Amino acid sequence: MKKFMDEDFLLQNDTAKRLYHQAAETMPILDYHNHLEPQVIYEDRCYPDIAEVWLGRDHYKWRAMRADGIGEDKITGKASGREKFDAWCAVMPDLIGNPLYHWTHLELKRYFGMDTIICPENADQIWEQTNAMLNTPEYSVRNLLRKMKVKTLCTTDDPLDDLHWHKLLKADFEIRVLPAFRPDPVLNIEKEGYLEYLGKLAELTGEDCGSWEGLKAALKKRMDHFAEQGCKLSDHALNGDFYAPADEAQIQKLLDQKKADQSLTISQLRQYRGAVLVFLASEYVKRGWAMQLHIGALRNNNSRMFAKLGADTGYDSTDDPMIAGQLNSLLDAMEQNAGVPKLILYSLNSKDYEVLATAAGNFQDGSLPGKIQLGSAWWFCDQKRGMEKQLDTLAEVGLLSRFVGMLTDSRSFLSFPRHEYFRRILCNKLGTWVENGEAPQDWTQLEKMVRNICYDNAVRYFEF
Incomplete structure (x- = not known):
């Protein structure tokens, strides 16, 4: 019987053990998606x-x-x-x-x-x-990050954020704490308070955000602001209604409809979100940013507890939307406009892994290895079985060797051992293939692949 969580935890054969201890164990961490608070990092708090x-x-x-x-x-x-x-x-x-x-x-x-x-x-x-x-x-918080050999982390930030704490950290901390652009409030036109949000964006940028052209100009200014602080990627949370084709005049009519306090249909919501996403993608292409799409979270389901505690308090779950048609149409619209940016696709429902991975293959253009890829097992899926399924799917219909690896998606400064958890599962997966004769025991290639997935691929992909 093995000891509980010993040094070879989750490593079930000799090849896996060698890959982990010689290639993965000492690699630094690039956590490109989390919800940590930059102010807490700057103030270097002790809990x-x-x-x-x-x-x-x-x-x-x-x-x-x-x-x-x-x-x-x-x-x-x-x-x-x-x-x-x-x-x-x-x-x-x-x-x-x-x-x-x-x-x-x-x-x-x-x-x-x-x-x-x-x-x-x-x-x-x-x-x-x-x-x-x-x-x-x-x-202290900074030393907790140092203990885990974190080199870069990307927070999740609203377009209205002044990025004050990121600016201070840029000059004061050797670990890079960079913003990531999260324009969800602009996508969700049906939400209460949408017009108030556009008003704040207009005040901040001097643009008329009640017009489609003015809204795009305002978003460009905020992206420029984020780029000045080292932003290299964006993030978008999507439900099951995120694309239908529409021209510029139709989008302006939808904005006018919202200002007149008229409800939008599901089809119109898809048109509006699709137009915003296609526009944003064109700007990401210009800036060399990566775009992340997190699809399939059903949020704030317990209305009583949402009223009491607010969002992100444990009342979200997995959705089951039909996304294949909308996703491929969205990517095709991007392709016809300014091209698809570097793109990472996540689903909270593992049934969609093949949908995402095969859609990615439709729009690879040879300009960058792994330019469009299936993202890591996310949220309810970032457990052993979910991670193994994500690795298998990416390997079977994509290129596992080009994977940009794990992220925490966490609000906790103690969450970084999840990278170790993932790395052990990765090494066991590769080791098992070798032990079963499904991959050659080429240590140079195998160890390079492990180091790339753990860290080096992400450095190259995001250009950090």
Whole structure:
């Protein structure tokens, strides 16, 4: 019987072990999509206790706690940090089989050097040892990033953001903390407050955002602003209605309809979002930015808890839209306009992996290896089975060797061992192919492939 989470955790054969320990283990991290707060990084905060850094803003853990019968007071409520921590320790033994069980133990091991099993019996020891470390300068936010050998991370930022903290970090921190352009508020014309948002954008840019031409001019100015701070990529969250063809006059009519407080049909919403996406893609091509499309999240489903806690608090789930036709039509519209930019396609529903991966193949143009690719297993899919399925799909209908690798998509400064989790799964996948005679035991090629997927491909792809 193997020891729990030993040095060869998830590595099931000798080839996998060699690939991980000689090629993957020491690679730095480029985390190109997360939701960390640049202000917290600039201020180099020290967390007061393990509960705040472990459980604060982590809706993955919140969902698990609710499912295990923990009351909201000990999740997002007014219970003390110790009470919330004790509740989490009580949940952990019930999480065997959930990736959180592995991730949380990796976090304890990699940041704090503790091999202790997380359970109620060990809660006092973990609380005391971790808090003693957290209350030292060596465990400030910046040093937490240094411990994981993070070289670059990209936050997720609204077009209205002044990027003040990114500017300060640029001159003050050796780890690159770069913005990523997230214009979702411009796409979602049906949302309450849309016109107010356009008003803020107009005030900031001096453009008439009530007109289609003025809105495009305003977005260009904000992209220029982001580019000045080193932005290299964008991100867009899409539901199942994101493309239908429309000309410029039709888009202006839809804006006018919105200003007249008239509802838009599903078809009209597709037209509007499609036009914005095609326009944005043309600007990304000019700037050399990568475009990310995150498709298939069904958000804020519990209206009572949304009213109480707001978004991103653990009440989202996987959607099941039919996206193949819209996606290929959207990419074709981009191609006919200014070309498809560097593009990474994600789905929260793993049934769509082949849809995304084969759509990517339709629009490769030979200008860049892996220019359009299936993105990493995301959110509910970033567990062992989901990662293996994503790797298999990309290998089978694309080029795994050109994959830009893992991201955390996280709000937690303790989330970076997820890169290790992914790297172990990757090495085991490749090692198994070699051991089964499905790939040659060419160590030079294999180790190069591992290093590329772990880090080097992303550096080249995003031009960092």
